[in-house]
Amino acid sequence: MNNEITASQLNTEKFISENVNKIRTAVGEGIAINALSGGVDSSVVTMLGHRALGENLRTVFIENGLMRDGEPVRVAGLFRKLGVTVEIIDARKDFLTALEGITDPEEKREAVTQSFYKNVFGKIVRDSGAKYLLQGTILTDVDETVAGIKRQHNVFEQLGIDPQEAFGYRILEPLIQLRKDGVRKVGSALGLPPELFERIPFPGPALAARIIGEVTEERLHTIRKATVIVENALKETGAFQYMAILHKDRVTGMIDGRREFGQQIELRCWDSLDARTATPTKLSFEVLRGLANEIIKQVPGIVSVTYNIAPKPPSTIEAV
Amino acid sequence: MNNEITASQLNTEKFISENVNKIRTAVGEGIAINALSGGVDSSVVTMLGHRALGENLRTVFIENGLMRDGEPVRVAGLFRKLGVTVEIIDARKDFLTALEGITDPEEKREAVTQSFYKNVFGKIVRDSGAKYLLQGTILTDVDETVAGIKRQHNVFEQLGIDPQEAFGYRILEPLIQLRKDGVRKVGSALGLPPELFERIPFPGPALAARIIGEVTEERLHTIRKATVIVENALKETGAFQYMAILHKDRVTGMIDGRREFGQQIELRCWDSLDARTATPTKLSFEVLRGLANEIIKQVPGIVSVTYNIAPKPPSTIEAV
Numbered sequence: 001m002n003n004e005i006t007a008s009q010l011n012t013e014k015f016i017s018e019n020v021n022k023i024r025t026a027v028g029e030g031i032a033i034n035a036l037s038g039g040v041d042s043s044v045v046t047m048l049g050h051r052a053l054g055e056n057l058r059t060v061f062i063e064n065g066l067m068r069d070g071e072p073v074r075v076a077g078l079f080r081k082l083g084v085t086v087e088i089i090d091a092r093k094d095f096l097t098a099l100e101g102i103t104d105p106e107e108k109r110e111a112v113t114q115s116f117y118k119n120v121f122g123k124i125v126r127d128s129g130a131k132y133l134l135q136g137t138i139l140t141d142v143d144e145t146v147a148g149i150k151r152q153h154n155v156f157e158q159l160g161i162d163p164q165e166a167f168g169y170r171i172l173e174p175l176i177q178l179r180k181d182g183v184r185k186v187g188s189a190l191g192l193p194p195e196l197f198e199r200i201p202f203p204g205p206a207l208a209a210r211i212i213g214e215v216t217e218e219r220l221h222t223i224r225k226a227t228v229i230v231e232n233a234l235k236e237t238g239a240f241q242y243m244a245i246l247h248k249d250r251v252t253g254m255i256d257g258r259r260e261f262g263q264q265i266e267l268r269c270w271d272s273l274d275a276r277t278a279t280p281t282k283l284s285f286e287v288l289r290g291l292a293n294e295i296i297k298q299v300p301g302i303v304s305v306t307y308n309i310a311p312k313p314p315s316t317i318e319a320v
Numbered sequence: 321m322n323n324e325i326t327a328s329q330l331n332t333e334k335f336i337s338e339n340v341n342k343i344r345t346a347v348g349e350g351i352a353i354n355a356l357s358g359g360v361d362s363s364v365v366t367m368l369g370h371r372a373l374g375e376n377l378r379t380v381f382i383e384n385g386l387m388r389d390g391e392p393v394r395v396a397g398l399f400r401k402l403g404v405t406v407e408i409i410d411a412r413k414d415f416l417t418a419l420e421g422i423t424d425p426e427e428k429r430e431a432v433t434q435s436f437y438k439n440v441f442g443k444i445v446r447d448s449g450a451k452y453l454l455q456g457t458i459l460t461d462v463d464e465t466v467a468g469i470k471r472q473h474n475v476f477e478q479l480g481i482d483p484q485e486a487f488g489y490r491i492l493e494p495l496i497q498l499r500k501d502g503v504r505k506v507g508s509a510l511g512l513p514p515e516l517f518e519r520i521p522f523p524g525p526a527l528a529a530r531i532i533g534e535v536t537e538e539r540l541h542t543i544r545k546a547t548v549i550v551e552n553a554l555k556e557t558g559a560f561q562y563m564a565i566l567h568k569d570r571v572t573g574m575i576d577g578r579r580e581f582g583q584q585i586e587l588r589c590w591d592s593l594d595a596r597t598a599t600p601t602k603l604s605f606e607v608l609r610g611l612a613n614e615i616i617k618q619v620p621g622i623v624s625v626t627y628n629i630a631p632k633p634p635s636t637i638e639a640v
Contacts, residue, residue, distance in 0.1 A: 105572060105581070212569045212570075212571070213569070247567070247569050248568075248569050249532045249533070249567050249568050249569045250532075251532070251635075251636075251639040251640075252425060252636045252638065252639060252640060253633070253634045253635055253636060254632070254633040254634050254635075254636060255633075255634055259636075261425070262634065266626055267629075279609075280609070282605045285602045288629045289599075289600070289629060289631075291629070292629040292630045292631070293630075293631070296630060296634055302634075303630070303634040303635055304628065304630045304634075304635045304639070305628070305629050305630040306586055306626035306627060306628050306629060306630075307626060307627050307629050308624065308625070308626050309587075309608045309609060309611070309612040309625050309626060309627050310612045310613075310616060310623070310624045310625040310626075311609075311612070311613070312574070313573070313574040313575075314573045314574050314575055314582065314616055314623040314624075315571075315573055315574075315623055315624045316571075316572045316573060316574060316579070318572065319571040319572060319624070320571075320572060
């Protein structure tokens with residue numbers, strides 16, 4: 001069933017009608033549920049599920065408080081225009097509480113994943129009465145986890161659902177034969193707007209991955225503001241990825257003529273084909289200075305801005 | 321007595337012979353002592369004192385373990401060529417012990433100052449039997465401390481010498497009427513080699529000011545290596561000042577294919593006239609990339625390098 005369909009082999013109309021039928025047949029008169037993140041994969045699954053089930057698909061968008069400025073409303077708005085109702089679940093407190101006191105990057109990622117599956121989305125699934133879960137898994141995800149056979153079992157475990165006890169839960173993964181380029185083709189054929197495909201990749205733990213040290217509401221506010229500035233300034237560069245990172249180290253600065261230990265923002269902008277290796281984009285000095293000045297002016301507490309000049313490896317794309 | 325002598329008014333031959341006589345008259349058959357740091361002011365005072373007193377001036381160079389690579393030997397070698405014996409005092413342990421566990425920048429500076437005056441140089445002065453202390457104070461230092469009248473009293477206090485009890489101690493400050501440009505002219509006339517004037521300014525707490533967080537032997541080793549690379553690469557730029565800063569924040573990196581939380585070096589290179597305001601030097605991308613690669617290759621544990629792009633203010637020249 002996981003036989004690859006390459007983007008060039010792909011007949012989007014046929015793919016869509018086959019998968020709409022499969023979903024319809026599987027779910028029947030029941031209810032299905034899915035979590036929309038605003039990424040390409042979950043967006044395409046949402047549209048496929050909506051075509052198949054209409055109001056019987058419940059699509060939730062989990063606002064974890066770690067997203068880009070205005071992201072939940074932006075994504076829900078795009079889908080409203082396509083006739084799809086997206087329910088925004090405010091789970092900011094759950095995530096912030098889970099992240100409290102955590103500074104280790106791996107623990108941070110784990111806290112975000114756990115909060116998402118077990119505490120928030122798991123509860124919604126269990127309470128919803130839905131027995132069908134739509135997921136945007138693509139072939140590359142399967143390759144990466146290797147343990148492809150155990151994947152569905154893992155999802156139940158992550159959701160806090162014991163498949164023995166809660167007999168009858170089913171995971172539907174309509175994109176499992178595609179890779180990213182194929183998913184994009186299906187998305188276009190489903191009428192998804194280009195905005196959904198144009199945004200640069202964003203890591204799973206979202207802005208929590210852009211903060212060195214503890215994630216707090218105040219620090220999220222700081223990095224969110226800087227992220228807006230960087231993404232606006234660099235979106236025309238065509239770079240592979242760009243980001244602002246809030247450091248924990250304090251550096252000396254001058255605010256209103258007084259010495260003050262302020263915060264530092266690091267900027268990264270990467271040229272890359274496949275994220276496996278990457279080099280810093282050769283941005284002009286004027287762009288860099290302009291960015292530094294805007295961040296200093298707009299983001300409270302920032303006294304210093306740096307630009308990454310090291311390649312990957314030994315650096316990585318993200319800092320956390 | 322503190323009437324300013326501007327560089328253009330200055331007659332170096334007259335200045336030198338007058339001050340040599342003054343020092344000779346004051347010290348007589350006694351012994352004088354001075355601490356040489358390798359900076360312009362203390363170098364000029366060393367030469368003046370040597371002319372006046374010969375072997376009756378004891379010049380010590382305190383190796384605090386916080387200096388540039390090879391600095392004590394380099395400075396002592398330059399003076400040996402001029403016929404001046406410089407005694408290198410190994411006080412690395414005193415300074416490292418004093419800095420142990422300190423992360424606050426102000427406390428760090430204080431620990432270095434205290435170690436220098438009270439524990440190390442103070443002890444040397446007290447043990448030496450010298451009652452005359454030659455100091456390279458210049459007019460700008462007096463302006464900056466404002467409390468000019470109390471200055472000499474402060475020096476005794478810093479040295480742990482009670483002027484009441486230890487009657488007879490005298491501070492001699494032959495450069496007190498000059499500013500930096502005048503001092504340089506006197507230095508040239510005294511035959512000091514250009515190397516002593518060419519090096520960029522270095523802060524009082526030396527490499528301790530280039531380390532965010534605790535100063536340890538290992539971290540000093542790291543920043544010392546990076547400093548050699550940066551100073552070699554940027555000495556031809558004509559920039560006002562340039563430096564490497566070791567961050568405390570850990571960032572994700574890849575070493576031999578494994579994820580590893582490594583260290584980051586920040587580079588700063590400043591254009592400035594008077595250090596009051598400064599802007600990052602527009603270094604070419606090739607220079608920046610070359611620097612990053614060399615630091616990554618040569619300095620163990622470094623996975624990331626950034627370049628400062630924020631101006632002063634709100635940044636400051638140094639980070640600590």
